[in-house]
Amino acid sequence: MEIIDQHTKEIMEGCKVRARDAGLRFDDESIEYIVTNQDLLELSPKGMIPTLYDYWVHDLEILKGRREYELYPHNPYETVINSRPPLSFYNDNNPDWLNVMIFYHVLAHIDFMQNNGYFRHTWDDDFVGLALADKRLINDLRTRHGRWVDYVIEFTRGIDNITGYYQVLSDLNAAEYIAKPGRLDYFFDVFLQKVKNVQAPEYLKEIDDFNRIKRESPLDVESILMSGIRNRFPEFENLYEKYQAEKTPKPRDIIEYLMRYSPFLNKEENEWMKSVMQIVRNTALYFEPQRRTKIMNEGWATYWHFELFLQDDRIKGHEADFARVNAFVTSLPKLGMNPYAIGWRLFQHIEEMAEKGRISYDFEKILDVEERKKFDRKTGKGRDFIFKLRNELCDFNFINTYVTQDFADRHNLVIIGERVNEQRMTKEYYIKSKDADDYKKLIIDSLIHPPFITVSEETQRDGVLSLVHQYEGKQLIPEFIENVMTGIEYLWGGEVKLETHLIQKGQPEKITYVMKDRKLSSDAS
Amino acid sequence: MRKSDNNNLPEKVKREIENSDVGHRMPEESKRFGSDLSSHIYSPDDFSVLQAIEPPSPHYRTIKSLDELLERDEQRNKDGFKRKINIGKIIKPGRAGSKKIIIVPTTTEDKFYHDSRVSEENENHEDSRDSDSDETETGESAGTAEGEVGDVIGERPLTPEGEGEGTGAGSGSGGEHEIGASAYELGKVLTEKFKLPNLKDKGARKTVIRYNYELTDMNRKHGQVLDKRKTLMEIIKTNINLNRFDPDMPPKPENFIINPRDFMYRVLSKEKEYESQAIVFFVRDYSGSMHGKPTEAICSQHVMIYSWLMYQYQEQVMTRFILHDTEAKEVPDFYSYYNLNVAGGTKIQSAVDLVNEIVEKENLAANYNIYIFYGGDGDDWSPDKNLFDEAFSKLFSYVNRMGITIVRNSYMAQDKLTDFELFLKERSILEKHKDLIELDVISEDADDKRLVEGIRNLVS
Structure with a gap:
C-alpha cells in the first residue's frame, strides 16, 4: 500500500480541473493509494477503512476471503472512502489511460458523497482519523478488559443495523433553536406566556426593556437581562433546566436507549462499555448512506466517467480500450441486475426527459402516443435536474420515482421467471413480465430495509x-x-x-x- | 540495541540480516515512515503508512490465526455464550463436471434482519399453483430480453454436466487433489474445535517410507526425456518476447526462432513416498429416494470424516468410493461419488458384497486399518436376509470401524424404523459387534453441527 507517484497524481489533478469545469463539486484534497489485491482482501471486511477497529469476525472474513480468492480471483479497479480528505485505492496494475477513466469515476463518487444529503452526518469528519482514535481506544480497553470488549462489540453489532439513521439526519437538519432554545428564548416564548400568563402590556414592557438594554450595551444583553430576571423570579433557573431536560432528545435507537437507561451499563465498573457501543454505533451510521445509495452512486460515477473520459484529450489512441472496459462495466446482463448499468441508464434517461421538459404535468396529461414521442420543450435544464437528484435522493426514491414503463421498454428490462421443464430435464428461463412496476418492485425488494x-x-x-x-x-x-x-x-x-x-x-x-x-x-x- | 530493533522487522528482512555477510549494511531506516513503507496494512504502524504519522507505542496486534480464533470460540462456551465459528464450503463448478471445493471458516453476524425466505403472498401462491404438475416455478430475477411475455429465452440443464455415468477416470482426478489440500486443515479444525476424538491406536501399522524414482523433475537443455509440451510452450514464450508471435494470426512454426534453452527435459528423481496406513471405504446409496437433501447431508458428513481421517493419519489415507442402488460399483473419486444419482431401487447387500470382494482381492486387510462409512436413507430391498447377514459378518472379520448414517426422508414416518434399521435390530448386529459398528440416524435437514455430532457418535 503506497501513495501514487507524482506522474499519476498529476493525471489525477488534471482530472479534477476538468471535472470541476463540468460542474462536479468536491474538496481540493484527496489521497490516492496503490494497493494490491491482497490488500483489498484484507480491507474489504473492514468496509475498506484501513483504520477500522479490530474485531475477530473481520479476521475470519479475511481468512475466508483468501481461500475464496484462490477459487475466484478478482481484480477490482478502485474503491473510494468517504472521509476528509477522501481516500481512494487503485489496483497496482492499471495503465495510465485506464487510470484517467477510473479517476473520473472516483471523482464522481467523491462528488456524490460530498453533496448527497443522505451523507450529511459524514461531512464534517475525517472518518479515517476518527476510526484510528476509536481503534486505539478499543485496543486500550482490551488490555484492561480482554475478551469482554469483543463481546460488547458483538452484542452492539447485533443491533447496529437498526440505528436511528433517519433521526440522526433529521436532527442535523433541524434548526438549532428548535432543538435547544436559549434562556432568552425560553423567557419570552415560554416562561412569560405559559408559566406566568402575563398580560399583553406587561409583556410589551419586558420587550421594551430588552430593546433598551440592547441599544445601550449590545454585547452584554443576555447577562444584564438575566441577572434582573433571576432577581425577580428566583424559580426561573430551575424551571429552565427542567424545560431543557424535557427537550433533551429521546434516545434515537435501541443502542442509545441502552446506553442511557441500562442499569447494568450505568454501574461504574461497566461505564467503559458505553464508549465501545458508541464507536460501534457511529461506525454503523457512517456506512448507512453508502448502503442506501448504491445504485445512484455507481450510476452517477459511471455517467461521469463516460461523459468526461470521452472529452479528455489525454486518452487519444485508447478509445477502443475504453469502449471495451466501459462495456464490461455497463452491460445489462440477460439475467440479473447490474447497479452500475441501471443507475447510469436511469441518469441518462432522466436527463433526456428533463431536457425535453417531460418531467412535468404538461407531459403527463398527454395520452396520445405520437404526441408523447414528439414532445420536446428544449428546456436546457437536463443537467441541472440530475444534479438536483444527486443532492436529494437515495436509491429508493430514485428507483421508485423514475423507473417508468418508458424506461423499461427502452432498455428491454423484464422479469425473468425460472421453471423446470421435466421433459427436457432443463431449467427454463422465460419472460415473466414486462411491466415496469414488477421490475421496480423486484429492485426495491432487493434494497436495504432494516426492520x-x-x-x-x-x-x-x-x-x-x-x-x-x-x-x-x-x-x-x-x-x-x-x-x-x-x-x-x-x-x-x-x-x-x-x-x-x-x-x-x-x-x-x-x-x-x-x-x-x-x-x-x-x-x- | 540492534537486536531489539530487529523484532519489528518483517520476517524476510530479518532473515536477510541474519544471513548477510559481515559488512553488508542494511539501508538506514527512514525515521519518518517507520521501518517499511509498503508494509502490511495490519502492521502496527498503519498510520505511518497512510499519513506519515508516528506510530503509537506499544505496538498492538496483527490478524489472528484460525487457531487463535477457534480458541476464542472455545472460550465463548465457557463464558456461557454459543459458539460462533462454523465450517463452510465453497464449491466452484469446473469444466467437465469436476468441482473445486474449498473449506472456509465462516460465521454469521446475527442481527434482526427481515426474512426474505417466507412471505405472506408467496405461500398463497403455492397453494393455488398445485394443479400445475408439469412445470414448477423455481424463482425469478431481473433481466433484459427482447420478446413477448411467455417467451422462453434460454435454458440450462438441470444436472451439471459430467454426471450420468461416472466414466472417464481422468475427468475428476484433479478434483481429488483439490480437496486433499484443504481436507487436512478441515480435519485439524474438526479435531480441535469439535473435540472429535483422536483415533485409538488399535495396533496401527507403522508408516512405511518408500523411495521411488520418477520422471518428475524438469531440466533445461538436457535430460532423459524431452517434454514436448513444455518445450513448445517455452518456444512460444521466446517468440512472444521477440514479437514473432501474433495471437490473432494462426502461428507459423516455420518462422519460430528456437533457443537451445527452450528444450525442456524430464529427469529421474528420487521421491519420498509414504505408505498409507488406513483405507476408508465411503459407501452410499444413490438410488432415487436419495435425491436432494439426503445426498447432500451424507456427502457433507463424508467430506468431514474424510478430512478428519486425513488429519488423524497425517494425510496417509487411501480412499475408495462405492455407490449402490440395486447394484454396487466403485467410482474413481469423490466427485463422482458426490454427483451421481440414478433412479433405481435399493439393495445394500450389493455394496457390502463389493467391499468384501475388493478387500479380499487386493488383500487389504493385511496391510491397512480399514474404515467403512455407509450413508443411506435406510431403504433396503435385499431379498434374502440370511445372505445379507452373512456378507455383513464377513465384513466384521477385518473392519476397524464401521459407521452407518441413516438420513430419514421427510416423507417417512419419523417414529418407524427403516428396513435397514429393522434388519440390524433383528439380527442384533449392533450388539454383537459393539466395538466395531455405530449407527446414527439424522433428519435430512441436519446442519453441520448435527453432522459433526454424528461423526462423534460414529467414531467414539
Whole structure:
C-alpha cells in the first residue's frame, strides 16, 4: 500500500480541473493509494477503512476471503472512502489511460458523497482519523478488559443495523433553536406566556426593556437581562433546566436507549462499555448512506466517467480500450441486475426527459402516443435536474420515482421467471413480465430495509426491557433472534421481551419472545 | 540495541540480516515512515503508512490465526455464550463436471434482519399453483430480453454436466487433489474445535517410507526425456518476447526462432513416498429416494470424516468410493461419488458384497486399518436376509470401524424404523459387534453441527 507517484497524481489533478469545469463539486484534497489485491482482501471486511477497529469476525472474513480468492480471483479497479480528505485505492496494475477513466469515476463518487444529503452526518469528519482514535481506544480497553470488549462489540453489532439513521439526519437538519432554545428564548416564548400568563402590556414592557438594554450595551444583553430576571423570579433557573431536560432528545435507537437507561451499563465498573457501543454505533451510521445509495452512486460515477473520459484529450489512441472496459462495466446482463448499468441508464434517461421538459404535468396529461414521442420543450435544464437528484435522493426514491414503463421498454428490462421443464430435464428461463412496476418492485425488494424495532416504554415493567417490531409483511429471521437477544439481555442486565410476528401458513401471527437468563422462550404454542 | 530493533522487522528482512555477510549494511531506516513503507496494512504502524504519522507505542496486534480464533470460540462456551465459528464450503463448478471445493471458516453476524425466505403472498401462491404438475416455478430475477411475455429465452440443464455415468477416470482426478489440500486443515479444525476424538491406536501399522524414482523433475537443455509440451510452450514464450508471435494470426512454426534453452527435459528423481496406513471405504446409496437433501447431508458428513481421517493419519489415507442402488460399483473419486444419482431401487447387500470382494482381492486387510462409512436413507430391498447377514459378518472379520448414517426422508414416518434399521435390530448386529459398528440416524435437514455430532457418535 503506497501513495501514487507524482506522474499519476498529476493525471489525477488534471482530472479534477476538468471535472470541476463540468460542474462536479468536491474538496481540493484527496489521497490516492496503490494497493494490491491482497490488500483489498484484507480491507474489504473492514468496509475498506484501513483504520477500522479490530474485531475477530473481520479476521475470519479475511481468512475466508483468501481461500475464496484462490477459487475466484478478482481484480477490482478502485474503491473510494468517504472521509476528509477522501481516500481512494487503485489496483497496482492499471495503465495510465485506464487510470484517467477510473479517476473520473472516483471523482464522481467523491462528488456524490460530498453533496448527497443522505451523507450529511459524514461531512464534517475525517472518518479515517476518527476510526484510528476509536481503534486505539478499543485496543486500550482490551488490555484492561480482554475478551469482554469483543463481546460488547458483538452484542452492539447485533443491533447496529437498526440505528436511528433517519433521526440522526433529521436532527442535523433541524434548526438549532428548535432543538435547544436559549434562556432568552425560553423567557419570552415560554416562561412569560405559559408559566406566568402575563398580560399583553406587561409583556410589551419586558420587550421594551430588552430593546433598551440592547441599544445601550449590545454585547452584554443576555447577562444584564438575566441577572434582573433571576432577581425577580428566583424559580426561573430551575424551571429552565427542567424545560431543557424535557427537550433533551429521546434516545434515537435501541443502542442509545441502552446506553442511557441500562442499569447494568450505568454501574461504574461497566461505564467503559458505553464508549465501545458508541464507536460501534457511529461506525454503523457512517456506512448507512453508502448502503442506501448504491445504485445512484455507481450510476452517477459511471455517467461521469463516460461523459468526461470521452472529452479528455489525454486518452487519444485508447478509445477502443475504453469502449471495451466501459462495456464490461455497463452491460445489462440477460439475467440479473447490474447497479452500475441501471443507475447510469436511469441518469441518462432522466436527463433526456428533463431536457425535453417531460418531467412535468404538461407531459403527463398527454395520452396520445405520437404526441408523447414528439414532445420536446428544449428546456436546457437536463443537467441541472440530475444534479438536483444527486443532492436529494437515495436509491429508493430514485428507483421508485423514475423507473417508468418508458424506461423499461427502452432498455428491454423484464422479469425473468425460472421453471423446470421435466421433459427436457432443463431449467427454463422465460419472460415473466414486462411491466415496469414488477421490475421496480423486484429492485426495491432487493434494497436495504432494516426492520423497525423500538423500545416500548408503555409495556415496560419490573426492569424488563420491552422491544416492539413494527410488522411490515416480513418476519424477522427466526434463527438469529436468540443470539441477538442474548446480547441485548447482557447489555441491559435483565430480562428482554420482543414482540413481533411470525408467518405461519402464509399468515402473520403475533408472537412474543422472552430472553431470560440466556434462555429464549416464546408464547407460541 | 540492534537486536531489539530487529523484532519489528518483517520476517524476510530479518532473515536477510541474519544471513548477510559481515559488512553488508542494511539501508538506514527512514525515521519518518517507520521501518517499511509498503508494509502490511495490519502492521502496527498503519498510520505511518497512510499519513506519515508516528506510530503509537506499544505496538498492538496483527490478524489472528484460525487457531487463535477457534480458541476464542472455545472460550465463548465457557463464558456461557454459543459458539460462533462454523465450517463452510465453497464449491466452484469446473469444466467437465469436476468441482473445486474449498473449506472456509465462516460465521454469521446475527442481527434482526427481515426474512426474505417466507412471505405472506408467496405461500398463497403455492397453494393455488398445485394443479400445475408439469412445470414448477423455481424463482425469478431481473433481466433484459427482447420478446413477448411467455417467451422462453434460454435454458440450462438441470444436472451439471459430467454426471450420468461416472466414466472417464481422468475427468475428476484433479478434483481429488483439490480437496486433499484443504481436507487436512478441515480435519485439524474438526479435531480441535469439535473435540472429535483422536483415533485409538488399535495396533496401527507403522508408516512405511518408500523411495521411488520418477520422471518428475524438469531440466533445461538436457535430460532423459524431452517434454514436448513444455518445450513448445517455452518456444512460444521466446517468440512472444521477440514479437514473432501474433495471437490473432494462426502461428507459423516455420518462422519460430528456437533457443537451445527452450528444450525442456524430464529427469529421474528420487521421491519420498509414504505408505498409507488406513483405507476408508465411503459407501452410499444413490438410488432415487436419495435425491436432494439426503445426498447432500451424507456427502457433507463424508467430506468431514474424510478430512478428519486425513488429519488423524497425517494425510496417509487411501480412499475408495462405492455407490449402490440395486447394484454396487466403485467410482474413481469423490466427485463422482458426490454427483451421481440414478433412479433405481435399493439393495445394500450389493455394496457390502463389493467391499468384501475388493478387500479380499487386493488383500487389504493385511496391510491397512480399514474404515467403512455407509450413508443411506435406510431403504433396503435385499431379498434374502440370511445372505445379507452373512456378507455383513464377513465384513466384521477385518473392519476397524464401521459407521452407518441413516438420513430419514421427510416423507417417512419419523417414529418407524427403516428396513435397514429393522434388519440390524433383528439380527442384533449392533450388539454383537459393539466395538466395531455405530449407527446414527439424522433428519435430512441436519446442519453441520448435527453432522459433526454424528461423526462423534460414529467414531467414539
